[in-house]
Amino acid sequence: DQWLVYAYCIGSCSTLFVSVNYHTFCCISRNMHDCLLQWDIAGIGVSIACNMLQLVYYGFYCQPTARLVYQVAAGVLCALSAGLAYLGTHPEYGLQVRTYGLSGMAVLLFIPAIHLWALNNAHFELLRAPLFRFLNIFGIYGVGILFYYTRFPESHFPRFVARTSLGSHVVWHTLTVIGMLYGMHRGADFSRVIRSTPNVCAL
DSSP states (O other), X not given: OHHHHHHHHHHHHHHHHHHHHHHHHTTSOHHHHHHHHHHHHHHHHHHHHHHHHHHHHHXXXXXXXXXXXXXXXXXXXXXXXXXXXXXXXXXXXXXXXHHHHHHHHHHHTHHHHHHHHHHOSHHHHHHHXXXXXXXXXXXXXXHHHHHHHHTTTTTTOHHHHHHHOOOHHHHHHHHHHHHHHXXXXXXXXXXXXXXXSTTGGGO
16 A cells, blocks of 8 residues: 555645745746746645545445546646646636636535445445545635635735735635545555455455
8 A cells, every 4th residue: 555655645745845936926027927826726636636536546446447447537637637737827707717627626525425325235344434534634624715716805804814914715725634634644544454364356
């Protein structure tokens, strides 16, 4: 499972790295802003794909065909993030593209989760608890996106945000980091259950 741990860590760290670069250097020029924003958007897409890899690798551990299909889908999500990155900097509809596009990519992660639940076999029963804990990640990311899209609290409490700098973007990034760390722990849950069950694929 080492490659999966490396993929998740690299994907998450890359997301944070490009985000830090964007927020640090975006004020240099308009061209620099747009270029770094594209990398920022692409990084988020890669992070979503890494979450999908964890879910399908362990969820379909004993079903290599389904696992391969979803792993390819994770690769497609990475490619789609490049398209979102290109369109997400448009001055008129860029905000809508990156908000709805990245949200839609996150929603697609429910497809393998529903597939796993629909199987309702012994393997699913074994993974039921870690699976539902893993799905909490989407709740964390969802709340962050809600803050980001509604521009709360600055839309209702601009003076508070001016004094504290605690705006929607800060909340969104904070929840994103929490979600990444939570995902790392939940991946460890999956691995522990799989590795501690003798002949897991014979269930």
